Amino acid sequence: MARRAVPRFEAVKLTRYKHACHAMFHAPNEDKLFGRIPMRHTVLMQMRFDGRFGFPGGFVNLEEGLEAGLNRELEEEIGLDVRILGITEGDWAVTEVHDEQNFVSHFYIKKVTPEQIRQIETAATTAKDHGLESLGLVRVPVYTLPRDKVGGLPAFLSNTFIGTAREELLMGLEQEGILSHAEIQKALKASTTRRH
């Protein structure tokens, strides 16, 4: 479906459109899987009520403001302590307009510490929407297992994602320097081979 990227300041003029904001939280990760495979990085997504993966967030009102609306959603959905880890305008990454659906999607990326990731994960289990709209936060495997070259990110990418969440994940991984363009292309290619 047709969509176009626009700057944040242009998008907020689209008052007749519905606006949604979602956020990707990520942190460095020094851990090694089985004591030898580097986890590389922690990236949070969530399992939604509909069985699809997406980023935490939701619909916002332009009157309340994009970031205020997003923080409200994050508080409800994952119990985020918005006084400490709240999203600001500086975390804005991309806005896409879907004219056919009168819909605007805003995506934010926030780098936090490994300790803050654990705080978010812990708080999420007692959030208002936990077990309802959100079935839990998940860590995205950003590595590819050396043995079969499909396990890890390629297998994860074969899941079903809501809206443009899959594209946002790939953009976030590259933009934040978590994976190189070549590594992402390789994972995408492996994900379509369906050997898992």
Ligand SMILES: O=c1[nH]cnc2c1ncn2[C@@H]1O[C@H](COP(=O)(O)OP(=O)(O)O)[C@@H](O)[C@H]1O
């Ligand atoms: O991670 C995402 N990235 C991009 N769009 C998303 C994501 N999650 C949901 N959406 C879209 O955003 C809109 C709001 O969905 P969501 O279920 O998050 O909001 P709500 O909790 O306010 O109902 C829907 O049109 C949905 O397709």
